[in-house]
Amino acid sequence: xxxxxxxxxxxxxxxxxxxxxxxxxxxxxxxxxxxxxxxxxxxxxxxxxxxxxxxxxxxxxxxxxxxxxxxxxxxxxxxxxxxxxxxxxxxxxxxxxxxxxxxxxxxxxxxxxxxxxxxxxxxxx
Numbered sequence: 737x738x739x740x741x742x743x744x745x746x747x748x749x750x751x752x753x754x755x756x757x758x759x760x761x762x763x764x765x766x767x768x769x770x771x772x773x774x775x776x777x778x779x780x781x782x783x784x785x786x787x788x789x790x791x792x793x794x795x796x797x798x799x800x801x802x803x804x805x806x807x808x809x810x811x812x813x814x815x816x817x818x819x820x821x822x823x824x825x826x827x828x829x830x831x832x833x834x835x836x837x838x839x840x841x842x843x844x845x846x847x848x849x850x851x852x853x854x855x856x857x858x859x860x861x
Contacts, residue, residue, distance in 0.1 A: 743800035750793045757781035758842060765846035768854075778843055785836040788829065 756763075758781075760774035784791055801807065 737804070739800045740804035740806065743797050743804060743806075746793055746797040746800060750791070750797065753777065753793070754781070758839060761843035761846035765850050768850055771847075771850075778839075782836050782839060785832055785839060788832060 756774065757777050760770070760777060764771045764774050780791075783789065
């Protein structure tokens with residue numbers, strides 16, 4: 737019972753982390769001090785995407801599911817829960833690099849706006 741609840745908590749934490757990695761730059765644009773939290777998360781997300789690695793939260797969730805008497809899964813979190821949507825069958829490493837580029841671009845927009853705003857403020861004061 738407890739292992740199942742913990743597995744669900746890890747699932748929610750993992751999903752929230754992914755949302756933070758993808759869209760956290762927009763929160764940073766509003767509150768620049770959040771960059772200290774977002775930039776390491778973004779770097780981790782990009783590294784996992786580029787390297788094809790597995791986030792440590794994935795095996796933790798799988799272990800907890802198995803401890804709760806359920807069945808774990810193979811592969812990564814995104815592949816299991818969002819597989820066909822984000823990672824279609826036959827995904828190549830080149831496509832993962834494109835996904836990493838899209839992730840970087842999504843975050844470059846708010847960071848670019850933040851830098852522009854900071855420069856503009858500095859020049860007017």
